[in-house]
Amino acid sequence: MSYNITPHAVDVHLKSISWATERGQIDQVQSQQHNIDRLVGSYVANAFESLQLQRAHLERFSDTDYCRAKLSELKLPPAKVWWIQLLAKIALNSAEAPANTRQLATCLRAELPSYETELTIITRVGENLLRLMQCEGTSEIVHTLFADDLMTRWYTSSVTYNLFNALARETVRLICEQTSAKPMNILEVGAGTGGLTSHLLELFDPSATRYHFTDIGAFFLRAGRRRFANYGFVEFATLDLERDCNEQGFPNGSCSLVIANNVLHDTKNLRFTLQNVSRVLAPGGYLLMLELTDPQVWWHMCFGSLDGWWRFKSDPSDDREELMLLKSEQWSELLAATGFDQTTVLSDSVAPDFANRLFLSRVGRG
Structure with a gap:
């Protein structure tokens, strides 16, 4: 052949x-990237606050042994240590105070109607982040992501x-x-x-x-x-x-x-x-x-x-x-x-x- x-x-x-059409959609999203990142940072900060984890704790989460010990103390699954270390980095890199997540998500949906699928993924996970951090295994996150053919829509047309x-x-x-x-x-x-x-x-x-x-x-x-x-x-x-x-x-x-x-x-x-x-x-x-x-x-x-x-x-x-x-x-x-x-x-x-x-x-x- x-x-x-x-x-x-x-x-x-x-x-x-x-x-032009596809690039135009991307340009619109990038014009709001700061606010998208702020929404994510706010979800993460709120979850850590619910766990009574302060910035001083998160700054030590790069030490995997310390992070595992802290998760054990909080009865969080040790298997999620690497993900929670990533979340800690997100929280530490968020310079602004947490936003009102519902209000910010509503504003983003109004500004970015073409980004609805992605914003649905972000809000579904963000609004349930504490529970997802606490639960064992991956069945909960899989259900959260795949319910209502959300992932199919994302991969097909987003x-x-x-x-x-x-x-x-x-x-x-x-x-x-x-x-x-x-x-x-x-x-x-x-x-x-x-x-x-x-x-x-x-x-x-x-x-x-x-x-x-x-x-x-x-x-x-x-x-x-x-x-x-x-x-x-x-x-x-x-x-x-x-x-x-x-x-x-x-x-x-x-x-x-x-x-x-x-x-x-x-x-x-x-x-x-x-x-x-x-x-x-x-x-x-x-x-x-x-x-x-x-x-x-x-x-x-x-x-x-x-x-x-x-x-x-x-x-x-x-x-x-x-x-x-x-x-x-x-x-x-x-x-x-x-x-x-x-x-x-x-x-x-x-x-x-x-x-x-x-x-x-x-x-x-x-």
Whole structure:
């Protein structure tokens, strides 16, 4: 199979498109970022105040042993120590006094109607933050986030993802157009709610495409089967990126394109994961990867108690230390070290400073 377009050529094409609507939404949000951060800081400060934790305590929370001891004293789950350390940093970095959260949230909704989904995530978690800090496990935060299809709406159509979904769609369209041989064998890993998937499936010729919708979670596979039941070329399978893909029904060199939407960072060893992905790609094949590189503080409050946020802590051979996230240049370096000889950050010319980055990488031709 011949892959005729380079990541750089895709980037040049994307730069020729204005993306004015999506960029305009982002600009509006960034004009209110200070107030969004203040809302989050106020939720966090209120939760710590309810626990009678003063600034002097929070300043010592960077000491993990001290923090664990304090959590034990307060009967808070020790497993949440790293998340609570993050929350302490948010509180310490909030220079202003806590705001009236209901009033501020109402004002933000009026100023940013397009940001309703994100503000719903923030307020749902913020208003229940103390309870979420106190409860064992992750079932409560999962229910809070996924009730009423909130996460599906966020990944499918929101300011956070609209631009990146559009960039990804145009990238995949161009790759399909420029790939000379068929069929195309496409693997989406960690497909989750199918938010990105929903923007891509119409691009493919059903008679010349096999699209593998994979995830480690049975819940997502069941939901995916329902959501995409009308696409006969889509296959659904469990895939664990922390195990060799070749042993799970995806042979080395079998895929034209791998798509990964904010999932690779959730694995415990990034070097192994990227090598795993590079092996499943045919020579010259592509990895289209969206990754969170510069999160706003609300991401830490809302998602920091999920297991995936800290999974890297379970593997001492992984290079990450404080956070699961890498900066853009770190991703590029790691991709180059794991079999990808060309990488371009497609989103940098459009949204270089809005949480995520969209990477297109290509494995060597062998």
